[in-house]
Amino acid sequence: MDRAEIIHENFLRRVREGDLPPGQGSATLAGAGLSETDLVGIFRSQVLSRQLDRVSRKLQARGEGYYTIGSSGHEGNAALAAAFRPTDMAFLHYRDAAFQIQRSSQVPGQTPLWDMLLSFTVSSDDPVSGGRHKVLGSKVLAIPPQTSTIASHLPKAVGAAYSIGIAKRLRPEHKTLPDDAVVLCSFGDASVNHSTAQGAFNTAGWTAHQGVPLPLVFICEDNGIGISTRTPGGWIEASFGARPGLAYFRCDGLDVLATYRVAREVAAYVRGRRKPAFLHLGCVRLYGHAGADVQTAYMSRAEIEADEANDPLLHTARSLIEQSVLTADQVLEIYSETGERTARVAEAAIKRPKLRTAGEVMASLIPPGRDCAPTNGPSAEARAAAFGASDMRAMKQPQHMAKLINFALTDLMLEHREIVMAGQDIGPKGGVYGLTQRLHDRFGPARMINTLLDEQSILGLAIGLAHNGILPIPEIQFLAYLHNAEDQLRGEAATLPFFSDGQYTNPMIIRIAGLGYQRGFGGHFHNDNSLAVLRDIPGVVIACPSNGRDAVHMLRECVRLAREEQRVIVFIEPIALYMTRDLHAPKDGLWTCPYPEPGAGDPIPLGRIGQHGEGTDIAILSYGNGYHLSRQAGKILSEDHGLKARIIDLRWLAPLNEAAILDAVEPCAQVLIVDECRITGSQSEALMALLTERAGHAPSLRRIAAADSFIATGPAYGATLPNRDQIVETVLDMLG
Ligand SMILES: Cc1ncc(C[n+]2csc(CCOP(=O)(O)OP(=O)(O)O)c2C)c(N)n1
Ligand SMILES: [Mg+2]
Secondary structure, eight states: OOHHHHHHHHHHHHHHHTOOOOOSSOOOHHHHTOOHHHHHHHHHHHHHHHHHHHHHHHHHHTTSOOOOOOOTTOTTHHHHHHHSOTTSOEEOOTTOHHHHHHHHTTSTTOOHHHHHHHHHTTBTTOTTTTTSOOOOOBTTTTBOOOOSSTTTTHHHHHHHHHHHHHHHHHOOTTOOSOTTOOEEEEEETTGGGSHHHHHHHHHHHHHHHTTOOOOEEEEEEEOSEETTEEOOTTHHHHHHTTBTTBEEEEEETTOHHHHHHHHHHHHHHHHHHOOOEEEEEEOOOOSOSSTTOOGGGTSOHHHHHHHHHTOHHHHHHHHHHHTTSSOHHHHHHHHHHHHHHHHHHHHHHTTSOBOOSHHHHHTTTSOOOOOOOOOOOOOHHHHHHHHOHHHHHHTTSOBOHHHHHHHHHHHHHHHOTTEEEEETTOSTTOOTTSTTTTHHHHHHHHHEEEOOSOHHHHHHHHHHHHTTTOEEEEEESSGGGGGGGHHIIIIIITTHHHHTTTSSOOOEEEEEEEOSOOTTSSOGGGSOOOOHHHHTSTTOEEEOOSSHHHHHHHHHHHHHHHHHHOOEEEEEEEHHHHSOOOSSSTTOOTTOBOOOOTTOSOOOOTTOOEEEOOOOSEEEEEOHHHHHHHHHHHHHHHHHHOOOEEEEEOOEEESOOHHHHHHHHTTOSEEEEEEEEESTTOHHHHHHHHHHHHOTTOOEEEEEEEOSSOOOSSGGGGTTSOOHHHHHHHHHHHTO
């Protein structure tokens, strides 16, 4: 017989016979601070969670359901929900259906059974993901949906907890969390070992250690195993019992009275002291890991039966009967009636529509726009005071990109109080390349967060801040180090609107210093020239300015895109161009410009490409350093060879404005693509494909891209990269 059926039969029999598992202590309703009605409510949530698991398994066997991972054995988390408020944002473990059901009872008008069945049967009516995923979550219950990557939600939970104190001060327009909220974050016992989780625990402790408020409850649901790998006995206590900055609490999650009592203590501690805690909740795993998992392959029958004997529903039945809240018959009545109702409602849920077309699936890749109150920049006096006399003077002089970005960031922060920057060394030092100099003085440590050295924590912080209406501009110090935290962008930030049907968003602008050509400095890790991991992330905008003026206008557009359109944007800053002043000859100053003040100059909306020259002999398509080099080559081609090129700066690498590119190259019979990134996975691949497939006049097409190599330090720094002379020679070759 199926283990789920055995567990079901055992429940009926043991309650009927009064053969209930012993509790560990003498927990009472009064001791726990629960009313009889509360306890019955918690039991009902537990039972509904269980019956949902049972019916889901049956639906799956019939090919009507897709939900394979269950909550059985973890239903004690219903008591956790009861101890917190429905406005305490909860980033949940995938076994927390009972938590969500219990939380539904704290908010009027909820229909958890129907909603969850719609999700488990992936109907497009599913109120959380619109049928995109079998997932827990709810907008009204402050439960953002989680992707299936274990531990990846912990860094953003730290960020959301961190946001509460900042939002209390900044009062961002789209603030969602109350000032006295706490954040909950649950996960399994195997997941605590993940480096992403360890980073989050460390960040929470590091933050709390400095007295910064961090009202966060980590909840470890310890069933002793992760798929088939046992957690060593005592490991969780040993690792978390005395972790700096993190108060440790423990309770028996099989016993809802004990769980509720301890959870209340935790809630009082975290809410009152604004400090993080770690709640270690003991539980069991029933039904194996997920649908297809056969536990007998790695567990003995005795071990499986020992867990089943500790079914948390039996434990709650004991409490109810012992405390004379319900009779055994009433317990069985709730169980059976809930089971029948669940099965009945499931038959209706499977008839609801499902997503069918690519358009339907993709409808939430790009988040919806949101209304934003008009902003008034600061008064002229306030602005002058913030910048100071020397910067006000400097703005009128030609400046390089680094300085212009610094001015633009200052103006954006003056205009939008909800902007918060975060990164390694961005505080008093002003960043490795001085991009954020003086911003710490101007805006203080709450808006210029000098983070610890952990890229996952930086991006997680940004995601969490964005959940509470703050507009984060996190910085990754060097492009190569984005990879240490790629999942936070790829698996979390980019997917949130998709899996929440656009209800949850985390708009942000990730500034990343990157690309090659730093003369002899740094080697590969400071000159990483590949954007491949960014290019294929659906919905993410990639901006890459080639000069300071564009950088200013594009940053402004990025802030608009994030504020009003809730987009996730990666802003790639070519390091080698930060301090570049000249184009053709030393001291020509052609790569500098005076600061375009807010409102002045031509804006650069998303997708607008740049073009230099109207020549039709050849179109050169490039961006970043490649554009700078192409401009140098263009002069030589014109002056020495009489060839007229048009040189196009893509500026926005994703999404590519294909129509604008095709239009721009249309009058030219020849097209050269100059791409400074490694050829494999580079932008040039998409451009070659676009021009081959779509350019009607089939232009003669070539490309120069970087070799598939890492970059060397020293004189050979540019050996694998496109250069000016190569561009000139290639064009001459193409034009005969
Ligand atoms: C980063 C990552 N690696 C691997 C997996 C596959 N996986 C899914 S659940 C799981 C075990 C998790 O165990 P635990 O944290 O104890 O939670 P439990 O399932 O026991 O509740 C693994 C390895 C994953 N989802 N994410
Ligand atoms: Mg586990």
